[in-house]
Amino acid sequence: MTADERAATARAAGRAVARGRYLGLVAASVLALLLVCAAAVAVGPADVGLADVLASVGGHLGLPGMTDVPPLTDSIVWQLRLPRVLTAAAVGAGLALSGAVMQSVTRNPLADPYLLGLSSGASLGAVCVVILGVAFALPAAAFLGALSALVATLSIARVGGTITPGRAVLSGLAIAQLGAAGTSFVIFWSAKGDSYREILNWLLGSLAGSSWTSVLISGSALVVVGTGIVLSATRLDAFAFGDTAAASLGINVNATRWALLGAVALLTGAMVAVSGAIGFVGLILPHLVRGLSGPGHRRLLPLTVVFGALFLVVADTLARTVFDPRELPVGIITALIGVPVFIVLIKSRRAAAWA
Amino acid sequence: MGVRLDRVSFRIGGTAILDGVSAQLPTGSVTGLLGPNGAGKSTLLRLIAGLDTPAGGQVELDGTALHGLTRRETARRVALLEQSAAPSVDLSVREVVLLGRIPHRSRLLGGFGGEDDHRVAEESLALVGGSALAARLWHTLSGGEQQRVQIARALAQRPSLLLLDEPTNHLDVSAQLGLLGQVRSLGLTAIMALHDLNLAAAYCDRILLLHRGRLVAAGTPAEVLVPETIAQVYGVDCDIVAHPRGGHPVIVFSPAAEEPHPPVEFDGDFRSSGAGEAKNRNPEQNLRRIRRGRLVGRAVRAELADPDPTKDVSA
Numbered sequence: 323m324t325a326d327e328r329a330a331t332a333r334a335a336g337r338a339v340a341r342g343r344y345l346g347l348v349a350a351s352v353l354a355l356l357l358v359c360a361a362a363v364a365v366g367p368a369d370v371g372l373a374d375v376l377a378s379v380g381g382h383l384g385l386p387g388m389t390d391v392p393p394l395t396d397s398i399v400w401q402l403r404l405p406r407v408l409t410a411a412a413v414g415a416g417l418a419l420s421g422a423v424m425q426s427v428t429r430n431p432l433a434d435p436y437l438l439g440l441s442s443g444a445s446l447g448a449v450c451v452v453i454l455g456v457a458f459a460l461p462a463a464a465f466l467g468a469l470s471a472l473v474a475t476l477s478i479a480r481v482g483g484t485i486t487p488g489r490a491v492l493s494g495l496a497i498a499q500l501g502a503a504g505t506s507f508v509i510f511w512s513a514k515g516d517s518y519r520e521i522l523n524w525l526l527g528s529l530a531g532s533s534w535t536s537v538l539i540s541g542s543a544l545v546v547v548g549t550g551i552v553l554s555a556t557r558l559d560a561f562a563f564g565d566t567a568a569a570s571l572g573i574n575v576n577a578t579r580w581a582l583l584g585a586v587a588l589l590t591g592a593m594v595a596v597s598g599a600i601g602f603v604g605l606i607l608p609h610l611v612r613g614l615s616g617p618g619h620r621r622l623l624p625l626t627v628v629f630g631a632l633f634l635v636v637a638d639t640l641a642r643t644v645f646d647p648r649e650l651p652v653g654i655i656t657a658l659i660g661v662p663v664f665i666v667l668i669k670s671r672r673a674a675a676w677a
Numbered sequence: 678m679g680v681r682l683d684r685v686s687f688r689i690g691g692t693a694i695l696d697g698v699s700a701q702l703p704t705g706s707v708t709g710l711l712g713p714n715g716a717g718k719s720t721l722l723r724l725i726a727g728l729d730t731p732a733g734g735q736v737e738l739d740g741t742a743l744h745g746l747t748r749r750e751t752a753r754r755v756a757l758l759e760q761s762a763a764p765s766v767d768l769s770v771r772e773v774v775l776l777g778r779i780p781h782r783s784r785l786l787g788g789f790g791g792e793d794d795h796r797v798a799e800e801s802l803a804l805v806g807g808s809a810l811a812a813r814l815w816h817t818l819s820g821g822e823q824q825r826v827q828i829a830r831a832l833a834q835r836p837s838l839l840l841l842d843e844p845t846n847h848l849d850v851s852a853q854l855g856l857l858g859q860v861r862s863l864g865l866t867a868i869m870a871l872h873d874l875n876l877a878a879a880y881c882d883r884i885l886l887l888h889r890g891r892l893v894a895a896g897t898p899a900e901v902l903v904p905e906t907i908a909q910v911y912g913v914d915c916d917i918v919a920h921p922r923g924g925h926p927v928i929v930f931s932p933a934a935e936e937p938h939p940p941v942e943f944d945g946d947f948r949s950s951g952a953g954e955a956k957n958r959n960p961e962q963n964l965r966r967i968r969r970g971r972l973v974g975r976a977v978r979a980e981l982a983d984p985d986p987t988k989d990v991s992a
Contacts, residue, residue, distance in 0.1 A: 330799065334792060429765035560779050562764040569728050570759075571834070572752030572780035617766040 344621055347614060351628045358632055359411060362639040363403045367646055368395075375399055406532040410638040410652075411631035412540035413529070413593045414603055418630025419548055420586045420593075421604025422611075422623060426558045427579050430487035431667060434605035435468070435590040438494035441599035442501025443471025444591045445524045449505050453512045461539050465591030471497050472587050502599075526653030527600030529638050536596035543592030547585050548627060554582060555619035562617070600653050602660025603634060609667065679704040679866055680725065680838060684734035687720055694720045696890045697734065702868065702883065704739070704837075707861055709877035709898075710870040712887035713911055718870040721887065722840050725868065727751035738838055752780035756831035758824070758841040763815075770810045770818070770826050774798040777833025794833075801832035805859055821852030828859060841869035845876060874928045878902055879920070886910060902926050 363375045373389075378399040380388040391399070417435060424433035435441050447467025451459045478493035479485045502525050509521050523530070557578050560568040569575045593600075607630045608622065615621040634652070637659070641652040680702040687695040695717045702708050710718045723729045725736050727743045736743045738754055746754075756777070764773070778794040802808050805825045810818065818826065824844055831839055841860065845853040853873075857880040860867050871877045877884055878898040886894040886901050888910045894901040907915050907928065914931040 330796065333799065334795070337792075337795060426765070431765070556779055556782055559776060562766065562768060562773075562776065563759070563762045564765075566723075566728065566757070566759055567762055567776075569748065570726055570752060570755075570757040571776060572747075572749035574748055612766065616772070617768055618772060 344615065344625075348625060348628065351625065351632065355411070355628055355632045355635070358635050359407050362407045362410075362635050363399055365639055365643055366398075366403060368398055370395055370399060370403075379404065405534050405537050406529050406638070407635055409532040409536040409540055409596055410529050410634045412537065412544045413597045413600065414607075414634025414637075415627040415631040416540060416544045416548065416589045416593045417600060417603040418607035418611075418626045418633070419544075419551060419604075419623065420589050422608035422619075422626045423551055423558065423582050423586050424604070425608055426561050426619065427582050428485065428487070428490060429561065429564060430485075430490055431609070432487055432491050432605065432664075434602065435586065436498070436599060436601035436603075437491055437605060439471040439475045439497030439501055440468040440587060440590045441594050441601070442498040442505065442525075443474075444468040444594035445599045446501045446504040446508070447591070448595050449508045449524055453508055461543070461592050461595045464595035465588050467501070468591040468594065469584065469587040471501055472583060522651050524598040526651035527598040527656070528641075528649075528651045528653075529597050530642070530649060532596065539592055540596050543589055544627075547589045547592075551582065551585055551589075552623045552627075554578075555623055558582070558619040558623075598651075598653070600634070600656055602656045602664070603630060605667075606660050606663040607633060609663070678739050679706065680868070681737040682721075682725075682734070683737065685721070685724060685731045685736060686733035687717075687724060687729065688732050693890050695724070695731075695887075698885075698887070698890075698892045699734075700885055700892065700895055702866065704866050705864055706866060706882040707880060708868045708883045708885060709881035710868060710885050710887065711872075711874060711877055711901075715889075716887040716910075717890045718887055719842055722757065722842050722868065722870055725838070726755050726757045726840050728757075749780050752834060754836055755838045755840060756834040756836035758827050758831055758839070758844055760843045760846050761820075762827070768815050770802070770807065770813050770815065771798065773815060773826055774802050774811075774829045774833050777801065777830040780834060797835070798829075798833050801829040802826070804832055804863070805829045819852070820848050821855060824848065824852070824856050825859065828856075828863075832863070832865075837866060839863070839865045839867040841867065843870050843872060845871070845873065874902060874907070878926045878928065879923060899926050902928060 360372060360375055364370050364372050374391050374395050377388045378391045378396045381391065381396070382400055420440075421434045424435065424438065425431055444464040444467045447463040447465070447470075448460055450467075451457065451463040475490065475494045475497045476485060478496065479489040481489065505524050506521050509517050509524070522528070529536075557568075557573055560571045560573045561579075565575045568578075608626055611626045611629050612622060615625045634656075637655040638652045641650045641655050644650065680700075682698050682700045682702075685695055685698045686693065698717075698721060710721060712718050720729070724731050725743070727736075727746065727748065730744050743751055743755070775794060775798050778797060782794070799808070799811075802811060805828050807822070807825050807829055810822060810826065815823065815826075828839075839860070844856055844860070848856060853876060857876060860869065861880055869881075871881075881898060884894070884896065884898050884901040885892060886906065893910060894906050902917065904915055904917055907913065916929045916931070917926050918929060919925070920927045
């Protein structure tokens with residue numbers, strides 16, 4: 323063996339170690355997610371033990387040898403808390419994944435479905451069909467709202483063929499305000515019952531209304547669209563040096579970008595349809611995870627999904643327990659965590675290049 | 678073989694950006710693409726890279742017309758170095774070089790095994806003498822190192838043609854010379870847009886001189902870089918001397934003056950060979966006239982009174 327071959331072998335061994343460490347990280351975070359979900363189902367005003375949680379879930383899944391759970395406890399776990407926790411996990415994963423994709427294809431570290439107005443657009447689309455009483459069209463309307471908001475934000479931000487990150491955030495702000503105003507107006511106009519709470523839930527996000535239908539909508543969107551996005555990881559890598567570089571690496575830039583942004587609109591629409599506009603998940607999670615996985619998307623995206631789920635399950639559990647029995651909209655918790663991170667990003671080394 | 682440009686044209690909204698550019702560049706040659714700002718250098722590079730489709734004519738690489746290929750197929754043959762690119766996230770050198778393997782990966786799962794990609798990336802980085810940089814982060818590199826890493830990334834594409842758009846921009850002089858020496862030593866067919874005529878004269882086998890979208894001169898540096906042509910295309914007054922060591926032409930610019938430039942008198946090694954209008958017309962003759970440290974040609978502003986940019990001086 324020559325020295326070169328030995329060095330190459332050593333480097334290959336180093337890469338195997340790095341790969342092992344990454345897989346360990348994924349396994350550990352998935353385990354943590356399962357534990358946190360179980361704990362989140364157990365936590366709440368009515369005391370439910372972890373054993374009861376496992377027994378109830380096991381019983382419904384038809385696992386043998388499960389002890390009987392009191393019917394009230396069983397319905398608290400199966401009908402109320404478990405759908406809510408699973409919805410939180412799917413929404414957190416979907417929003418974090420959306421943020422990661424948007425940051426890459428727009429080359430904007432501040433890109434996020436909430437900051438660029440997609441979430442407000444989706445909320446507006448959603449409340450329109452809720453008011454019209456055609457609730458089955460909710461995810462479709464939210465998707466159309468998110469897509470319109472995305473197209474509007476990017477067209478406003480586009481000056482002379484280029485979109486700078488700063489302009490994108492400014493026009494996203496305008497579209498987000500418009501979407502929020504529209505949402506509030508539609509709810510006021512229809513004025514029935516507790517409008518204020520309903521407006522707050524759509525604008526700040528809430529998982530209080532979660533049901534198995536929510537799990538189905540957010541979960542299937544996450545699995546279908548999320549799989550497609552994770553499989554495009556290599557193409558996302560190609561955008562690191564910009565459009566021309568991506569094209570010279572064999573990427574069909576416009577088709578790829580619009581396909582991915584369309585997927586993001588679909589994912590965001592499905593998430594907003596079940597939870598309202600929850601902010602900052604898509605902004606902070608990708609940055610946090612990049613520190614663990616590195617910037618390569620084949621490692622970044624799967625880990626972002628797990629951490630996004632973990633983050634929102636924890637945030638939602640805080641939202642419903644901290645001021646028990648009153649419940650905060652979960653967007654307040656994510657904003658409390660997200661805004662400081664946003665400030666750090668704005669103040670960071672690269673900020674000068676964004677204007 | 679090599680690169681063949683056949684009456685390549687490109688227009689944007691009716692305005693001709695490139696007009697009937699034809700050239701033949703042999704395999705392994707380094708070609709300098711020169712011309713003032715807006716002459717069409719970058720556009721021509723984009724057409725050769727397959728990023729834009731010519732409005733007329735075609736680009737052939739080793740006998741294959743490029744616009745018949747898919748973007749991926751093109752990316753396996755042609756690599757492009759842009760002017761001063763920066764990544765949106767902080768990549769390590771290894772990750773940047775690995776980007777060059779993207780056109781070779783399968784479309785979906787994208788080479789999860791990846792050992793081959795890593796090996797090619799390591800070889801490419803070694804070729805530019807950058808193995809020691811592998812673990813460094815992009816933003817910690819000097820401008821010269823960044824360009825070197827970009828060349829390694831381009832090499833990882835395993836291209837048969839390397840395109841460089843003003844690769845020496847923002848580099849200090851030693852990094853400029855190092856980078857162009859590097860490009861030459863690769864032995865790869867290369868086309869680079871350059872602003873610095875002297876770097877082009879020193880490092881290129883051939884020069885294509887563009888002016889307002891037309892090819893106004895093509896040939897060796899000594900054939901193309903003559904005072905009259907430079908005066909016509911760039912509108913500047915210059916003298917050409919032979920490099921004291923390399924023998925290639927060195928362009929010495931004179932400050933722009935309202936008055937016609939006074940005849941230059943040189944001491945020592947440099948002697949004016951006297952005003953002669955006809956002597957530079959014949960490139961062959963001109964080539965012979967270039968000798969160590971001797972002034973071979975001169976243009977004065979009076980001769981530039983009515984430059985005709987469309988005149989084909991290569992004829």
